[in-house]
Amino acid sequence: MVDCLAFDYDDLSELGQGDEGTVFAIHGDELLAVKMLEPVPPDLEARLEAMLALAPASWGGDAHDPRHLFLAWPGAGARWVYEDTVSGLVLPRISHDVSLVSALGPDGRSPRQPARYLDWVRMAKGIAYIVERLHEADVVVGDMSPRNILVTREGLVTLVDVDSMQFHFRGRMFPATRFTPEYAPPEYASATVQYTKDGDRFGLAVLLVQILLGGDHPFEGAATAGSNTTLVDNIRTGRNRIASPASLMPVPRQPPGKILPRExxxxxxxxxxxxxxxxxxxxxxxxxxxxxxxxxxxxxxxNHQFAQELLACPWCAGPDLFPPSAPSDAAPRPRGGRRVDPAAGVPSNLTVHRSPPSASRPPGALAPLGFILLIALVLLIAIGATP
Incomplete structure (x- = not known):
């Protein structure tokens, strides 16, 4: 049995809906949310019991932000007051500004998301770190989709919808439940999908390269062979802009793969x-x-950063995906005592105190002492010039 909290619909406010259910805010509680599933998976209670015992249940987040979490991992079960069975999850409420899928879209750029390329690299680095730790804990992500990632303006990331991940507990395997074709390896196209860490590695690479290219999916584009192909077709046939750039037609103003560091x-x-x-x-x-x-x-x-090995800024020469920020949005704004990572730049919460300007004088006015010194200098020059 797992701890389970009961909720009436009047206790909750809807935050959003997804393929698996609805996420609600809890009235009077800014730290927790509730995800009610529809339909309720038959193994939900057993899966939740296992998740509460796994290592990720105790993970925190970025050391420089006490409110950040790497994962929106469940902390208890949830049910409706008029039902006796577990029908949802109690989760930490993530107050990040945007989902990664919105940030990557051409119409998703806003002051609420990272403005500097530096923070996009930090985003990619953070995602790789979280997946690294999950794999060390023998957890398979399965659905390596940007829809399952929330991002702050400073480039911190949190993985959500973690109840669909795959893991083992007490000799039982709880399989991953879904994947997104645009981020799935070719082998997931088979009728029977076997979710693996190696499959995660493919989806992770696609997602990281897309972030580093400013939002362009490395497998997107028309095949040079002339046939109409979809992005998923390109994944299954290996056509991409990194390993086989000649296989896809050039896209105007698309960042080239060569902007990536050699490593x-x-x-x-x-x-x-x-x-x-x-x-x-x-x-x-x-x-x-x-x-x-x-x-x-x-x-x-x-807002433009680039690899040291490049001779010129690729964002100035090509599509400017990171335009200058407005004065009020020139730097990330820490919230609630957040400590900005020093490696990411000068902390934006530091105030520069300047001395007040001295009293102004009318143009051409001189102080009395300065005037006297000027007269003395003229007299000395005149005396020295006398034969």
């Missing part, structure tokens, strides 16, 4: 090759950390 580009080629071992989440995290600390900032736009 990142090599990992992506491995991930998208049908004959090579896909890099682990740990490899991605190490490479992205190395990329992050080595980024250089453009002299023309502080």
């Amino acid at each position: 990142i580009h090599a990992l992506a080629r491995r991930a998208f090759s049908a004959t090579r071992e896909r890099p682990s989440a740990a490899e991605w995290h190490a490479a992205l950390t190395n990329m992050w600390v080595r980024l250089q900032t453009c002299s023309s736009n502080v």
Whole structure:
């Protein structure tokens, strides 16, 4: 049996709906939310009992933000007051600004999401780190979709909808329940899907490269062969802009794969090759950390960062996906005591105190002492010039 909280519909306010149910806010509680499932999976109570005993149940978040969580992991079961069975989950309420799928879209850019490329790299680094830790805990994500990721303006990320992940508990396997075709490996196209960490590695690589390219999916585009193909067709046939760029037609103003550092580009080629071992989440995290600390900032736009090995800013030369911020949005704004990571730049909550300006004088006015010194200098010059 698991701890279960009972709710009346009047206790809740709807936050959003998904394929598996509805998420509600709890009146009077800003820290928790409730996800009611419809239909209720037959193994929900057993799955929830297992999740509460797994290592991720005790994880926190970024050390520089006491309110951040890596995962929206359930803490208890939920049921309606008029029912006796568990029909949902009690979850931490994540107050992040946008979902990653919104941030990646061309129409999703807003002051609520990361404005600097530096923070997009931090986003990618954070996702790789979370997946690395999940794999170490023997948890398979399954659905490596941007819809399951929330992001703050500072580039911190949280994985949600974690109840669909795959894990083992007391000799029983709880399988992943779904995947998103645009982020799934070719082998998931079979009638019977076997979710694996290797499948996660493919979806992770697609997602990370998409972030690093400013939102462009590496498998999106028309095949050069002339046939009409979808993004999913390209995944199944291996056509992409990293490992086989000649297989897809060029897209105007699309960031080229060459903007990626060599180390990142090599990992992506491995991930998208049908004959090579896909890099682990740990490899991605190490490479992205190395990329992050080595980024250089453009002299023309502080929101532009790029790899040191590039001779010029690719965002100035191509599509400007990170335009200058408005004065009020020039830097991330920490909320509620958040400590900004020093490696990400100067903390935006520091106030620069300047001395008040001195009293002004009319143009051309001189102080009395200055006037006297000027007269003395003229007299000395005149005396010295006398023969």
